[in-house]
Each structure stands twice: as C-alpha cells, then as structure tokens.
Amino acid sequence: MSVIKVFDTTLRDGEQSPGVNLTKQEKLEMAKQLERWGVDRMEAGFPASSKGDFEAVKAIAQTIQNTSVTGLARTRQEDIDTAWEALKYAEEPRIHLFLATSPIHMTYKLKQTPEQVMENAISMVRYARSKFPQVEWSAEDASRSDWQFLAQIIEHVIDAGATVINLPDTVGYSTPAEYGDLFRFIRETVPNIGRVELSCHCHNDLGLAAANAIAAVENGATQVEGTINGIGERAGNASLEEVAVALRVRSDYYQYATNLKLDETKQTSDLIAKLTGMYVQANKAVVGRNAFQHEAGIHQDGVLKNRETYEIMTPEMVGVKTDTLFLGKHSGHHAFQDRVQELGVDLSEEKSKEAFAKFKQLTDQKKEVTDDDLYTILMEIQTDTSAVNTYQLTMFQVQYGTANIPTATVSLTAPDGGSLETACTGQGSVEALYNTLDALIEEELHLTDYQLSSIGRGRDALAESHVQLTVNGEMTNGRGAAQDVLEASVNAFLNAVNRYIVQKTMAKDEPAAHK
Numbered sequence: 005m006s007v008i009k010v011f012d013t014t015l016r017d018g019e020q021s022p023g024v025n026l027t028k029q030e031k032l033e034m035a036k037q038l039e040r041w042g043v044d045r046m047e048a049g050f051p052a053s054s055k056g057d058f059e060a061v062k063a064i065a066q067t068i069q070n071t072s073v074t075g076l077a078r079t080r081q082e083d084i085d086t087a088w089e090a091l092k093y094a095e096e097p098r099i100h101l102f103l104a105t106s107p108i109h110m111t112y113k114l115k116q117t118p119e120q121v122m123e124n125a126i127s128m129v130r131y132a133r134s135k136f137p138q139v140e141w142s143a144e145d146a147s148r149s150d151w152q153f154l155a156q157i158i159e160h161v162i163d164a165g166a167t168v169i170n171l172p173d174t175v176g177y178s179t180p181a182e183y184g185d186l187f188r189f190i191r192e193t194v195p196n197i198g199r200v201e202l203s204c205h206c207h208n209d210l211g212l213a214a215a216n217a218i219a220a221v222e223n224g225a226t227q228v229e230g231t232i233n234g235i236g237e238r239a240g241n242a243s244l245e246e247v248a249v250a251l252r253v254r255s256d257y258y259q260y261a262t263n264l265k266l267d268e269t270k271q272t273s274d275l276i277a278k279l280t281g282m283y284v285q286a287n288k289a290v291v292g293r294n295a296f297q298h299e300a301g302i303h304q305d306g307v308l309k310n311r312e313t314y315e316i317m318t319p320e321m322v323g324v325k326t327d328t329l330f331l332g333k334h335s336g337h338h339a340f341q342d343r344v345q346e347l348g349v350d351l352s353e354e355k356s357k358e359a360f361a362k363f364k365q366l367t368d369q370k371k372e373v374t375d376d377d378l379y380t381i382l383m384e385i386q387t388d389t390s391a392v393n394t395y396q397l398t399m400f401q402v403q404y405g406t407a408n409i410p411t412a413t414v415s416l417t418a419p420d421g422g423s424l425e426t427a428c429t430g431q432g433s434v435e436a437l438y439n440t441l442d443a444l445i446e447e448e449l450h451l452t453d454y455q456l457s458s459i460g461r462g463r464d465a466l467a468e469s470h471v472q473l474t475v476n477g478e479m480t481n482g483r484g485a486a487q488d489v490l491e492a493s494v495n496a497f498l499n500a501v502n503r504y505i506v507q508k509t510m511a512k513d514e515p516a517a518h519k
C-alpha cells in the first residue's frame with residue numbers, strides 16, 4: 005500500500021469561495037482541526053495578498069506542529085519574501101509557487117511568451133529555494149497546456165530546486181482518462197521527475213474533481229490537493245473526504261492509503277460549514293445529512309437484516325456519531341467537557357466556564373442540546389470579538405401584523421460606549437430590523453446575502469442566521485444563533501459589522517511585517 009500525501013487548501017483555495025472571508029482566529033481554529041484530521045500539508049493562505057492573510061498564515065505557522073504549513077505565492081520576488089516572513093516560523097517552511105503554462109493564460113493574462121514564462125519560473129524557483137527547504141511549483145492550467153512545453157519547463161524547474169511539481173486542472177476541464185494520461189506522460193517523459201513529488205489539484209466544474217484526483221493517483225501522483233467539503237473557487241475543489249474515503253472503502257481495488265484520521269472527517273466538515281456558512285447539501289457524499297439514512301422500505305428491510313446490503317461504509321468510520329450521551333438540563337460539567345473534547349474544540353479555562361454557562365442557559369429553553377447547538381455556542385465563544393470595542397445589542401422590538409407596516413425599534417451600545425436608539429420600517433420584520441441597524445451604525449453598509457436555517461430538528465431547534473455585508477466597500481460575513489429567528493438575524497448582522505471592526509482594529513495594532 006503506498007501512502008498518498010494529503011495537501012489541504014481549505015484555508016487558501018477554499019477561502020476563495022465567493023462570499024467566504026475568515027478572520028485570523030477562525031483560520032487558526034480551522035488549522036488546528038485540519039491538523040487533528042491528519043492532513044500532511046496545509047496551505048494556510050496567500051501571504052502577499054493582504055495583511056490579514058499574512059498575519060493568519062504567520063499565526064498558523066507558529067502554532068501548527070504536526071502538519072507542514074505552506075503559503076501561496078506568485079513567481080515574484082516580493083511575494084516570496086513576504087511568504088518567507090510569514091512561514092519562517094513553521095516547523096518545515098514550505099512555499100507554493102505558481103505560474104500559468106497554458107497558451108490562453110500566457111497570452112492573455114500574463115502577456116508573456118513561453119520563453120519568458122520558462123525563465124520566470126526557473127529564476128523564481130531558484131530564489132524561493134534559497135530560502136525554503138521545500139518548494140512546490142504549480143503549472144497553473146496544466147491540463148490545457150502543451151504537454152511538450154510542460155515537460156520541458158518541469159525538467160528545468162526541478163533542476164532549479166523544486167521539490168514538488170503540481171499539475172492543476174485549474175478550470176475543471178479534464179476528464180479522468182485524460183488527466184491520468186497527462187500524469188503518465190510527465191512521469192515517462194521528464195528525465196529527472198523521480199527527484200520530486202508529483203501532485204494533482206482538481207477543480208469541480210464538471211463534477212469530476214474527485215474522479216480526476218484518483219485517476220492522477222493511479223498514474224503516478226503522490227500528493228492530492230483539495231479541500232474539506234470541496235469548497236473553493238467557482239464550483240470548488242476535489243473533496244478530500246471523498247478521495248480519502250474512496251481509497252479506504254475500495255482498498256480491495258486501489259493500493260493507496262492516506263494518513264487522514266477518517267473519524268475526524270465529520271468534525272472537520274462541520275467546523276468549516278459553521279465558520280463559512282457554506283453548509284453541505286443533504287445528499288453530499290460522506291458528510292451530507294442523508295449519507296447514512298435509508299428511506300425506502302426495501303432498503304430499510306435490507307439494512308435491518310444486514311447493514312451491508314445498502315451501506316458500503318459505517319457512519320463511525322467518518323466520525324458521524326450515533327450513540328452520544330444525552331446533554332440537557334441535568335447534565336453537569338463532566339458530560340459537557342467530555343463532549344467539548346470530542347468535538348475537538350480547545351478552550352481556555354475562562355472560555356470553557358463561559359461556554360458552560362451558555363450551555364446551561366440553553367438547557368432552560370431546549371430539552372436536548374445537540375452537537376450542532378454546542379458547536380454554535382463554542383464557535384461564538386472561540387471567535388468572539390469582545391477584545392475590541394464593538395456594537396452591542398441592548399434590546400430590540402418588532403411590531404408585525406398583516407394589516408400594518410412592520411416597524412422595528414433597536415437600542416445598541418456603540419463602540420465608544422454611547423447609547424443609540426431608533427426605529428424604522430421595512431417590507432418585513434427582518435428588513436425593518438436591518439433598516440434600523442443600518443440607520444444606527446456609522447459605517448456604510450450593504451446587505452448582499454442573508455440565510456436562515458434551523459439547527460437540528462423539532463420545535464425547540466435553534467435558529468442560525470448567516471449574513472454577508474459590504475462594510476465601507478469591504479466584504480464581511482456574520483453569523484448568529486438564537487431561539488428566535490429575529491434575534492438570530494440581528495445577532496448575525498451585528499456579528500458581521502463587529503468582525504469588520506475587529507479586523508480593522510487588529511490590522512492597525514499589528515506590526516507592519518507585510519508589505
């Protein structure tokens with residue numbers, strides 16, 4: 005059995021999902037979960053792209069011990085220098101350089117000849133190698149590149165010091181047979197290819213990303229790149245959980261394994277969904293709510309007689325819990341701590357006390373506190389914004405009836421400690437509330453997305469709201485949970501504004517290491 009390295013890019017390509025914008029603290033939390041999941045490499049961000057991403061990559065490089073941390077960079081000296089400033093703290097500093105090699109990208113985007121691209125790739129890989137012990141080079145849009153040119157540039161880039169070569173299917177255009185052929189061709193044509201690891205990076209525009217990744221592995225790829233839940237640019241990346249579980253379940257056919265701790269898969273999937281508001285569809289392979297449910301009578305009959313009639317893997321294998329302790333009004337510290345630990349959330353003593361108090365409060369409103377409820381509490385506490393002065397809700401009230409105009413009154417405490425109060429109308433209750441918040445908050449706000457969902461089932465389920473706003477032209481997201489949908493909606497709106505304020509304040513306070 006050969007072990008295939010898993011390169012997770014949830015925090016870089018995954019964060020390129022439209023509407024996703026994680027804070028440093030959220031990225032760090034996710035990085036710790038990725039480490040627990042057992043990914044071999046994690047791409048923590050693109051340090052030169054913004055001060056916020058620089059600080060997040062640096063914090064992850066300083067914290068993560070058991071996974072190699074990397075960051076993306078263009079083949080530009082300033083990008084490489086910035087990446088080094090963030091990644092030099094990592095156990096084994098690693099950089100991921102990319103440069104497009106397809107005719108369409110070279111001609112129209114880079115406006116460079118193939119010769120210029122070759123020279124740029126070679127000189128920047130050499131420069132990166134003078135700093136980093138591990139240098140991955142990606143031929144962006146490899147699957148639409150000329151194979152002979154690709155083979156030549158790869159040979160030179162290896163001579164310049166690259167340690168990993170990646171052949172991305174950047175626009176998700178390839179098919180499994182064709183992508184597999186590309187890997188075989190490169191393995192057979194490039195004379196020095198044996199000196200490096202060979203990686204695949206697949207996008208899901210045609211729904212073929214996981215299949216393409218496995219085809220690459222069958223044809224010589226030793227590393228698979230992807231994200232949890234398949235999030236990423238456009239239709240996303242290969243879902244790492246799908247690739248890893250396919251290799252495990254079909255180990256009778258494939259002779260490849262990964263180092264992933266598959267029973268951490270569901271936690272990893274849930275955490276990114278909570279942090280980004282990108283929930284997976286119910287029928288998503290491996291991590292969807294329906295992945296282990298049987299609806300039809302004939303299926304249920306079969307499962308009752310022998311689970312394997314309709315189940316090719318167990319829920320336990322991927323960490324879907326079926327027999328957890330009931331958490332409710334009568335639960336104490338021990339059961340609570342035990343479940344927090346199982347959920348993999350690391351809380352300081354102070355935050356743990358705060359979480360327990362919130363848990364107890366919730367048990368007054370709900371009979372059973374589910375893992376989803378608990379996650380919501382823990383994430384609110386873990387990523388809380390109280391270190392900086394922000395807007396705090398004092399009270400709100402909504403008048404709604406089918407015969408009158410919805411009107412909301414809201415009182416807030418402003419970041420400077422002052423009290424604010426006003427009332428506005430809207431087409432509905434949420435709009436009235438949001439118009440009122442907009443009138444009270446000083447920043448220039450535009451609501452671009454609003455989602456409301458129920459956490460868990462039953463009449464006492466919590467409501468969770470996700471919003472996306474632009475604040476002074478910059479995109480930010482917020483989430484909020486409460487028993488009541490209007491309160492959840494207000495919390496999400498304020499959370500988005502406060503996340504913006506916190507990010508701005510922290511960026512001002514942090515030393516200017518990023519250029």
Ligand SMILES: CC(=O)SCCNC(=O)CCNC(=O)[C@H](O)C(C)(C)COP(=O)(O)OP(=O)(O)OC[C@H]1O[C@@H](n2cnc3c(N)ncnc32)[C@H](O)[C@@H]1OP(=O)(O)O
Nearest residue numbers: 020050052053054078079080102103104113114144174237
């Ligand atoms: C396939 C991928 O997913 S690649 C990763 C994509 N991720 C991102 O772009 C997210 C982060 N990006 C950003 O924040 C910004 O694009 C930045 C900070 C990197 C650059 O911003 P800007 O300087 O304003 O440039 P902008 O994004 O408009 O254009 C990109 C420039 O980089 C050049 N470029 C693109 N790829 C590369 C590369 N691999 N190496 C060198 N230059 C490159 C483009 O040709 C263009 O150059 P030009 O300004 O001379 O025409």
Ligand SMILES: CC(C)C(=O)C(=O)O
Nearest residue numbers: 102142144145172174
């Ligand atoms: C930077 C590269 C690997 C990329 O994300 C792509 O080509 O899709």
